[in-house]
Amino acid sequence: MSAGLAGAVGLSATACGADGGTAGGEVTLTLVATEYGTPDTGGGAERYWLALIQRFRQQHPNIQVDVTVLGREEVATEVSRMVREGRAPDIAQLGSYADFAAAGELYPVRELLSIPVQADFVAAFAAAGEVRRTQYGIPFTASTWRLFYNKGLFRDAGLDPEAPPETWEELAEAAAALKAAGVPVPYALPLGPEEAHGEALMWMLSGGGGLTDSSGSYVIDSAPNIAAFTWLRDVLVGGGLTGPREPAVTGRREAFTAFAAGEVGMLNGQPALLRLADRGKIDCGTATLPGKDGPSQHTMGVADWIMGFDNGRRRAAGRFLDFVFQRHNVKLFADRYETLPVTLPARESMLEAIRHQRLTPFLQQLERASFYPVGKVSWAEVSLALRQEIGAAVLPDGDPEAALRSLQERAERAEKAAREG
Template sequence: MVSALGMTAVLGGCGSTGSSDVTLRLVAADYGDSAANSSKKYWDTLVKAYESKHPGVKIDVSVYSWNDVDRKVKDMVAAGHAPDMAQIGAYADYAAAGKLYPASELLSIRTQADFLSQLSEAGQWNHTQYGIPFAASTRVLFYNKTLFAKAGITPPTTWDELAADAGTLKDKGVKYPFALPLGPEEAQAETMQWLLSGASGGTGYTDDIGTYTIDSAPNVETLTWLRDDLVGKGLTGPVAPAKLNRADAFAAFADGQVGMLNGHPTLIQQAEKKGVKFGMVPMPGRTGKARASMGVADWMMAFKQNGHAEQTGDFLNFVYSEKNVLDFSRTYGLLPVTGSASNTMGESGAAADKALRPFLDQLPTSELYPVGKTSWAAVSAAVKQNIGQAVAPGGSPSGVLSRLQATATAADSGDAG
């Protein structure tokens, strides 16, 4: 998912903002997978509705892909030309540098109170919320119903069952019995899902108080199992996990070449377009249901440089209305970040909303990346580049995790958040 858009809004004559026009710029990420469903269309519609109620407003939209959007914003800030708002993947570095408005200086109490609590908490740096959740997703295990029926197997509920199912699928000639994307695109996500479902409850990347525990014994055990019981037995397909990216794994699933993989809501639309019959179940744990699903949130933030807190806040209150949150979530198959929109979606009888229920059900108990740590960006990058080596035949899970722990500890030493 990714797309960045630059918005320019000229605000004037509303409330106490005065009669002079103010230009606001928003850079956002594109969640579409083609020009036909680019996020630019979503923002164009939203902006038109906002402008119709604010005659002095002009909003100019530009869109970048997820591959570029974070870097674009970083370059703009470094050049002294921060946008008024950015809707990107991480906020903590900017918060720590004192560049962002706290959410409380922008949003109405009603808007703030509507965010799902674990998302608001994940948006905090140094106990103050700077990251405003914009989109959320969780992960479930997708499986190809047609391939499972041909193989005479049922969806797994434990790791041993998952490995057994993958073995049966391999015997039936399935190209990717279990697709394990640990390539540099999004390895930090696949890894975290496995760590959370590991032995001893799974520890993820950090403990309950936010200290990195990457090289914990349960985490070493998890990657050792992946190396020996999945990768080592040839159950993950022809592309080494370290070289398999998430987008390629999703495309292979949509082409009917994958038996099972961990997926987020956008895979529903991708698979349905290709006519793949699929089912979804919670990610199995080592001996039963995983302790938690992995949750992911993308963030909206507002930069202080241009001093437009009041105008920016007015626009963001509109962005986070129930209608607009639902429109975005439904367009891109993602989960609402507000309680009002979540409740509406959960009670809806629409087929598309029902399809998101397995993800919606997991969101309240999901665990998010440690995004409130300024060190997370460096740690995430290191995981993307190195974790695939741990599960390669002959790889050393303990060695790779120890090096990642050292990277995390060093990066964390200067982190006040």
């Protein structure tokens, strides 16, 4: 047990139902959660959970909640180990849920949350939690992505800082002007193994493509996707507009750090980059992702998930999760860690708050966000292949069509294996 678990033991709340929480009895829930805290957020996620559990205890004194908070790199590994050893947590909050759902280890959301709470979620995020049309993943945090640009570098390059590019052509023109003004990285294109699948999806979406079609089948080698990566190879990379390092070895964190240091003119980013830009004293703007012929109609949405394991304590877990998603609690977490709320009431509260004005464009995009196909068991293998291989498509001698076709074939094999397994 971590210090977080030891600190939370005994924080409890009213039992509900016949799964260990009958009237007069007690039930103890175990929760494993992901760390979100940074030096700028006034404490780690444990602080949030302990305060929330204490408030829950006041209303439900017969349900105890023991919480362990783990780093993002270790939480999935630890939960998987717990499941293999037959001691799955009652509730886990982490980055994926599909493997557990496919193995029959999770409660469907409809068996956990009350109907009013289910109705509060942003529809696009709730739908992303489905496996074969049944929702198992409950969205916990969200982010949408926009084009970030350095207004100071735009001014130095003779560009209008209030008129960011809206098309691929305008983006290339702005990048060329930044390059001529001596900006080290006019446009950062992180297609290295760290998070290439995210950058790839944004370019697919802005070109009218995507990873899957409306039926959920992989379409990685679609004509719009091939056209997007051919343009990247020939125009951005071929024009020397992505800096001295090859995109195939450039990571997302590296790109964000360079932006905060004033070395990058433009890149795709999420709300967390705002805090980094503040720290670097960067006067930055954000804009809708540029599209092939106009502003993109889609943006990438990313969510972390919370889920209930089928341990026989469904009603107690559901009562706690209903409390987690009360508007005040959702907004409090989003406020502290500058993520986006996943429920409509919390979103409306943040839209009305002056202090969150710079998040308004991100919040307004929530309902038109597109997601990784996280409900597919095959996605873990496909996303790894994308991270490892997609960068080669934009090398000077790269072949986007061949690279995307190879990834499509791998995706189809992985999907077939997942279905047969």
